[in-house]
Amino acid sequence: xxxxxxxxxxxxxxxxxxxxxxxxxxxxxxxxxxxxxxxxxxxxxxxxxxxxxxxxxxxxxxxxxxxxxxxxxxxxxxxxxxxxxxxxxxxxxxxxxxxxxxxxxxxxxxxxxxxxxxxxxxxxxxxxxxxxxxxxxxxxxxxxxxxxxxxxxxxxxxxxxxxxxxxxxxxxxxxxxxxxxxxxxxxxxxxxxxxxxxxxxxxxxxxxxxxxxxxxxxxxxxxxxxxxxxxxxxxxxxxxxxxxxxxxxxxxxxxxxxxxxxxxxxxxxxxxxxxx
Amino acid sequence: xxxxxxxxxxxxxxxxxxxxxxxxxxxxxxxxxxxxxxxxxxxxxxxxxxxxxxxxxxxxxxxxxxxxxxxxxxxxxxxxxxxxxxxxxxxxxxxxxxxxxxxxxxxxxxxxxxxxxxxxxxxxxxxxxxxxxxxxxxxxxxxxxxxxxxxxxxxxxxxxxxxxxxxxxxxxxxxxxxxxxxxxxxxxxxxxxxxxxxxxxxxxxxxxxxxxxxxxxxxxxxxxxxxxxxxxxxxxxxxxxxxxxxxxxxxxxxxxxxxxxxxxxxxxxxxxxxxxxxxxxxxxxxxxxxxxxxxxxxxxxxxxxxxxxxxxxxxxxxxxxxxxxxxxxxxxxxxxxxxxxxxxxxxxxxxxxxxxxxxxxxxxxxxxxxxxxxxxxxxxxxxxxxxxxxxxxxxxxxxxxxxxxxxxxxxxxxxxxxxxxxxxxxxxxxxxxxxxxxxxxxxxxxxxxxxxxxxxxxxxxxxxxxxxxxxx
Ligand SMILES: Cc1cc2nc3c(=O)[nH]c(=O)nc-3n(C[C@H](O)[C@H](O)[C@H](O)COP(=O)(O)OP(=O)(O)OC[C@H]3O[C@@H](n4cnc5c(N)ncnc54)[C@H](O)[C@@H]3O)c2cc1C
Ligand SMILES: Cc1cc2nc3c(=O)[nH]c(=O)nc-3n(C[C@H](O)[C@H](O)[C@H](O)COP(=O)(O)OP(=O)(O)OC[C@H]3O[C@@H](n4cnc5c(N)ncnc54)[C@H](O)[C@@H]3O)c2cc1C
Ligand code: SF4
Ligand code: SF4
Ligand code: FES
Numbered sequence: 001x002x003x004x005x006x007x008x009x010x011x012x013x014x015x016x017x018x019x020x021x022x023x024x025x026x027x028x029x030x031x032x033x034x035x036x037x038x039x040x041x042x043x044x045x046x047x048x049x050x051x052x053x054x055x056x057x058x059x060x061x062x063x064x065x066x067x068x069x070x071x072x073x074x075x076x077x078x079x080x081x082x083x084x085x086x087x088x089x090x091x092x093x094x095x096x097x098x099x100x101x102x103x104x105x106x107x108x109x110x111x112x113x114x115x116x117x118x119x120x121x122x123x124x125x126x127x128x129x130x131x132x133x134x135x136x137x138x139x140x141x142x143x144x145x146x147x148x149x150x151x152x153x154x155x156x157x158x159x160x161x162x163x164x165x166x167x168x169x170x171x172x173x174x175x176x177x178x179x180x181x182x183x184x185x186x187x188x189x190x191x192x193x194x195x196x197x198x199x200x201x202x203x204x205x206x207x208x209x210x211x212x213x214x215x216x217x218x219x220x221x222x223x224x225x226x227x228x229x230x231x232x233x234x235x236x237x238x239x240x241x242x243x244x245x246x247x248x249x250x251x252x253x254x255x256x257x258x259x260x261x262x263x264x265x266x267x268x269x270x271x272x273x274x275x276x
Numbered sequence: 277x278x279x280x281x282x283x284x285x286x287x288x289x290x291x292x293x294x295x296x297x298x299x300x301x302x303x304x305x306x307x308x309x310x311x312x313x314x315x316x317x318x319x320x321x322x323x324x325x326x327x328x329x330x331x332x333x334x335x336x337x338x339x340x341x342x343x344x345x346x347x348x349x350x351x352x353x354x355x356x357x358x359x360x361x362x363x364x365x366x367x368x369x370x371x372x373x374x375x376x377x378x379x380x381x382x383x384x385x386x387x388x389x390x391x392x393x394x395x396x397x398x399x400x401x402x403x404x405x406x407x408x409x410x411x412x413x414x415x416x417x418x419x420x421x422x423x424x425x426x427x428x429x430x431x432x433x434x435x436x437x438x439x440x441x442x443x444x445x446x447x448x449x450x451x452x453x454x455x456x457x458x459x460x461x462x463x464x465x466x467x468x469x470x471x472x473x474x475x476x477x478x479x480x481x482x483x484x485x486x487x488x489x490x491x492x493x494x495x496x497x498x499x500x501x502x503x504x505x506x507x508x509x510x511x512x513x514x515x516x517x518x519x520x521x522x523x524x525x526x527x528x529x530x531x532x533x534x535x536x537x538x539x540x541x542x543x544x545x546x547x548x549x550x551x552x553x554x555x556x557x558x559x560x561x562x563x564x565x566x567x568x569x570x571x572x573x574x575x576x577x578x579x580x581x582x583x584x585x586x587x588x589x590x591x592x593x594x595x596x597x598x599x600x601x602x603x604x605x606x607x608x609x610x611x612x613x614x615x616x617x618x619x620x621x622x623x624x625x626x627x628x629x630x631x632x633x634x635x636x637x638x639x640x641x642x643x644x645x646x647x648x649x650x651x652x653x654x655x656x657x658x659x660x661x662x663x664x665x666x667x668x669x670x671x672x673x674x675x676x677x678x679x680x681x682x683x684x685x686x687x688x689x690x691x692x693x694x695x696x697x698x699x700x701x702x703x704x705x706x707x708x709x710x711x712x713x714x715x716x717x718x719x720x721x722x723x724x725x726x727x728x729x730x731x732x733x734x735x736x737x738x739x740x741x742x743x744x745x746x747x748x
Contacts, residue, residue, distance in 0.1 A: 024500050025500060042550070044549065044559040045549070087455070087494040088496075088499065089499060089500070219455055219499075219521075219683055220683055221521035221540055221544075222523060223523040223525065223540065226532055233527075255634035256532065258633070264560065267554075270555055
């Protein structure tokens with residue numbers, strides 16, 4: 001068992017953080033990599049990015065949004081309990097290079113995925129501006145951490161309850177207008193990544209996104225995670241999850257994420273009925 | 277049973293049938309198709325063996341099981357004696373008895389088969405293994421004194437399990453590292469329950485653990501731990517038995533529509549993740565009404581038969597060559613046909629068609645004809661101009677072969693690979709181009725069979741033992 005040693009709830013309990021004992025993985029993990037977790041014997045294999053690692057303590061941290069049955073089961077786990085299986089680190093690590101001015105854009109739980117990448121990009125000497133957004137103030141996560149991980153943090157809320165009133169793309173546009181941006185990293189809901197990529201294409205700024213297709217093994221043996229990038233089929237679990245945002249077929253990704261919409265609902269409804 | 281079968285005249289005994297679930301019943305459940313034979317039937321089958329002085333059957337078995345030897349013991353009713361005899365050469369008889377392509381191996385050579393049906397060697401092997409698993413009478417093989425050497429086995433498929441079994445008995449310490457959360461490799465994630473119940477595989481692995489083999493799951497060598505680190509941790513030798521786990525796609529338009537799976541994904545969802553028991557198990561699977569499986573090997577048969585069990589109204593195999601070239605075991609093709617799988621030969625897919633939600637609704641195929649033989653010696657299928665036609669379907673499973681997964685090999689230095697990415701290993705020893713590293717099974721040969729993977733494991737284990745006691 002992979003024991004949970006620390007647990008926090010954020011964004012009104014819709015987002016949960018688990019720090020998990022996984023010494024082998026924590027020593028190996030690099031920014032941008034993920035793990036696959038299986039909660040118990042009957043559980044499915046769920047990919048989540050490592051938001052942080054502590055090699056000395058031998059722990060990894062995941063931050064996930066509760067969206068369906070599996071993440072609801074994860075949420076029910078208490079400190080001292082744990083996951084039956086954790087596999088990793090998986091995926092190709094973020095390509096870290098000093099390029100100059102970098103803008104990191106995060107939405108929803110994408111902020112959790114973005115956090116270690118932002119910190120690492122700053123670590124190699126880039127000037128990092130961060131834009132994070134949420135629907136409303138109470139759903140915003142990791143504000144302090146993102147502030148620390150970057151040189152300049154801008155916050156947006158869709159309803160104007162905090163920071164800029166509007167979308168992350170509004171703020172991004174302003175920064176792009178100023179010029180000098182060498183790289184944009186965008187991680188969040190697929191529509192957000194799609195719009196960011198569309199915008200940066202107009203400004204001719206290289207853009208990296210992190211994709212979240214449905215996965216099983218995470219080692220390149222099933223092809224379930226295939227995405228189209230530049231007209232070619234790629235396996236997100238081994239070739240990614242980070243790709244050139246200008247090359248990604250977002251519509252295909254969005255459709256494929258709906259592959260099990262009915263089954264997911266059935267699974268979740270049954271779970272809710274049982275736990276009521 | 278007919279009267280004639282009970283007469284003592286030896287040559288008159290017909291091959292004892294293997295009782296099976298009726299096709300219409302079994303096509304809707306995941307229970308094993310053959311039910312297994314009674315001791316009486318097994319003894320009677322054993323009586324059919326002529327106990328040849330020069331048993332040609334043995335030449336047909338890649339691991340050279342002493343076939344007349346164990347059959348003679350079955351005939352005497354000494355089932356524990358028989359299993360011990362089989363174990364001398366084959367550590368997974370319950371598996372091999374079920375999945376070996378006997379018709380081209382041991383039984384294909386059997387002399388009795390020249391004029392009638394061969395001795396049912398596979399069924400007998402299965403019988404003694406199942407009997408032993410239920411009764412546990414045979415003494416466990418003896419372990420040699422500890423050598424103090426440590427061996428790492430990467431992958432827990434048949435090749436890895438064989439290496440582990442052989443080397444633990446020779447007194448070495450053995451640890452298996454497996455990427456998945458369950459052991460068995462293809463035996464567990466690929467071959468369906470109705471052909472090979474998973475409990476059989478798990479019980480074999482439990483047997484190895486009882487002998488002292490350690491199994492670390494969730495360990496992706498090349499990611500969680502590297503080959504270098506295994507040596508740093510004090511392992512003296514490493515065996516790579518990572519299989520050929522890379523799905524092949526067709527590069528045909530529309531291939532990423534929802535409802536198109538690689539056979540690996542489809543079978544892994546169903547077998548390893550138990551999606552056939554959704555929602556009791558959490559992993560979902562698309563249950564197609566009109567299912568097409570592309571390819572005609574064992575993998576394709578397994579996929580097409582799984583689709584029926586998951587409720588398909590029609591399950592069709594579409595193959596670009598003709599019936600003569602079908603690579604699957606005869607028994608599997610027969611089982612599939614009995615269950616209602618239909619075959620479309622000389623047809624190749626050209627395009628997949630989807631609806632506005634990107635869900636598969638059909639496949640466009642092209643008729644083929646056979647031309648001159650190709651590299652594989654089989655006649656090459658050639659497209660017939662303007663012969664396109666459409667087949668309605670809501671699930672397509674692509675089972676046209678597998679390749680070498682580069683995850684480990686790409687991250688490991690000093691391992692020579694061939695042009696397809698398989699590891700180059702010496703046939704006689706299993707040695708790779710890297711010191712203290714051996715390899716065998718599908719990652720060396722490409723997709724083959726369980727018993728060949730076990731044979732490669734045996735060869736490597738012998739060589740590893742020599743190295744551990746004498747040097748490289
Ligand atoms: C590489 C990678 C990293 C990710 N990192 C994070 C993260 O750090 N934080 C976070 O909140 N989420 C992350 N996700 C998404 C997360 O995996 C899904 O939200 C989770 O699987 C939902 O499972 P569920 O059963 O609770 O919901 P479900 O009801 O099953 O599904 C809800 C949504 O999740 C998607 N989904 C379902 N099963 C899977 C699966 N096996 N693999 C991937 N997606 C699936 C579905 O398409 C659907 O849109 C990541 C995904 C990937 C591929
Ligand atoms: C659906 C299907 C049906 C088949 N039917 C038959 C049949 O009826 N009869 C027959 O004889 N043969 C059959 N075969 C072929 C047979 O199963 C294989 O030839 C055999 O399993 C190969 O054994 P192996 O030990 O080389 O590898 P595998 O069985 O492939 O096992 C490899 C193992 O290594 C693990 N692994 C991979 N990479 C890593 C890594 N980096 N770190 C740690 N672990 C890793 C994998 O998870 C897996 O468990 C079938 C194959 C399939 C796919
Ligand atoms: S291992 Fe396979 S080939 Fe050998 S005797 Fe047994 S069934 Fe036949
Ligand atoms: S060839 Fe056939 S008859 Fe002869 S020993 Fe082998 S199994 Fe028996
Ligand atoms: S998750 Fe199976 S290949 Fe990527």
